[in-house]
Amino acid sequence: MTTELLSALGDPKRVAVLGALCAAPGAHTVAGIGARAGLSERDVQRALAVLGGAGLIRRDDAGLSADLGPIRAAAADGAASTPVGRVAADFPRLDGCLKNGRIATIPADGGLKAELGRLVMAALPRRDAYTERELTTELKALGDEPVALRRLLVDLRLVERAADGSRYWPGP
Template sequence: MTTELLSALGDRKRLAVLGALCATGPAAAHTVADLGDRTGLSERDVQRALAVLGGAGLVRRDETGLSAGLEPIRTAAAAGSASTPVGRVAADFPRLDGCLKNGRIATIPADDRLKDELGRLVMAALPRRDSYTEKELTAELHELGDESVALRRLLVDFGYLDRDADGSRYWPAT
């Protein structure tokens, strides 16, 4: 479904029609002529766009008219997030939902209890190794979130990782 969804969204005319459907909300009754007026497209172009968008589940037609159905986009986004290392373990850490975005760590919380929980999430998402060089660990943490250095520091500060005195090698704390 993702390929069909991306294909449907990959055309400016189809995006214009979908945008016009979304702009007025579900309460408005939309017709092909109305969408043509709103987008500046011919009725034929609107009908073609609606056929493709409908096939991807993005447009519904009922007795009140046409409406946007954005659930396929939400479903695809959720599937994409769930396929990341963080997304695969995120359900085990519901208190951290506000720190995560698109299957990545977006922010580091200020609260120490949440930081500790974030440390557990990171350790669950990291590939299991006996040790990491600083460069390897930073690269792995960058896959989880943009603040890889801050995440590395958090893991050390909260006792999830030990390191050599010079910081060149890290390993899971015992």
């Protein structure tokens, strides 16, 4: 379904039609959508056929309306397929720290920080040891602040590091 969804959204005319439906919620007619999107009725009909095939259009007795559920579902599926997304369900208190399957913020609360550290360890690939560069690269895949995440893991003693900072390994 994701390929069909992306294909449907890959055309500016179809995006304009979907945008016209979203801009003024409620039921619409083909002529009304065309006027709002600046497209001919023929272009609107073609766009509606493709958008409908992707599940983005609802048709009922009142007219046409947008259904953004498939987009939300695809975004959720994408987030769930990331390393963080695969373990996030085990850490529900951290929902506010995560965005699109990535770590967006590091909480100030000590208990939440410790939980975030456990999430990071669960999302990291299992290895006996990492160089500093390897660990930073892996953490970059999890969030936008890999150095802060590395520091968090060291502070929580979830990883230990060599005195010169060149190697890291799982803590006790």
